[in-house]
Amino acid sequence: ENGIQIAPSILSADFANLESELRRIAGADWAHVDVMDAHFVPNLTIGVPVVEALAKVSPIPLDCHLMIEDPDRWAVQYAEAGAASVTFHVEAARDPRAIAADLHAHGARASMALKPGTAFGPYEELLDHLDQVLVMTVEPGFGGQSFMTDQLPKVRQVREAVARRGGSIWVQVDGGVSADTIEQCADAGADVFVAGSAVYGADDAAAAIDELRALAQS
Numbered sequence: 001e002n003g004i005q006i007a008p009s010i011l012s013a014d015f016a017n018l019e020s021e022l023r024r025i026a027g028a029d030w031a032h033v034d035v036m037d038a039h040f041v042p043n044l045t046i047g048v049p050v051v052e053a054l055a056k057v058s059p060i061p062l063d064c065h066l067m068i069e070d071p072d073r074w075a076v077q078y079a080e081a082g083a084a085s086v087t088f089h090v091e092a093a094r095d096p097r098a099i100a101a102d103l104h105a106h107g108a109r110a111s112m113a114l115k116p117g118t119a120f121g122p123y124e125e126l127l128d129h130l131d132q133v134l135v136m137t138v139e140p141g142f143g144g145q146s147f148m149t150d151q152l153p154k155v156r157q158v159r160e161a162v163a164r165r166g167g168s169i170w171v172q173v174d175g176g177v178s179a180d181t182i183e184q185c186a187d188a189g190a191d192v193f194v195a196g197s198a199v200y201g202a203d204d205a206a207a208a209i210d211e212l213r214a215l216a217q218s
């Protein structure tokens, strides 16, 4: 148990000022970077060169969430670019074990994401190869969507599988996480919390991070 961790998503930051936007979240545990390719999801954000630039200036480690096709080809490049953790979507992966091994060989944590419509059961055996499972609590693609309460049983199911296995795999939630929803996520067993609009939409991002952390710990 690594305790509660907060990972603000820079998807809701000012893309014209990313260095100063990273400084606003220096009190968080991770900077969550949403990479989208306009194929896996209907939105296009940033790629390897920008991640490389962010890694050089970020006060906290980068947590790259790849919402892209062909992570078998691309995931390792985000590790090489300096991301300390890389999440691939299992729906897009041909060989999740190979992706995880590749990431580990480059010193990054390996994380697998599940879209809301994707069941965890068929992938449980992959836990042996992973450092984290991300349960999406919105349809991936955009910030500012409403939290999907119906994903909480899956969070619980992942946490129980991790506990049975006796490992220290983290369970991350992403999408609609706010002061109103974070306690339910923590109750269900999540320990890493992505929040975009709830942090960057606040006047005082540092205070918003502290509030989220306190709620998740309570």
Ligand code: DX5
Residues within 6 Å of the ligand: 009, 010, 011, 012, 032, 034, 065, 138, 139, 140, 141, 142, 143, 144, 145, 174, 175, 176, 177, 194, 195, 196, 197, 198
């Ligand atoms: C959605 C992204 C999220 C997004 C979360 O596809 O993966 O990381 O930034 O934004 P909020 O917290 O506003 O739902």
Ligand code: ZN
Residues within 6 Å of the ligand: 009, 032, 033, 034, 065, 174, 194
């Ligand atoms: Zn994300």
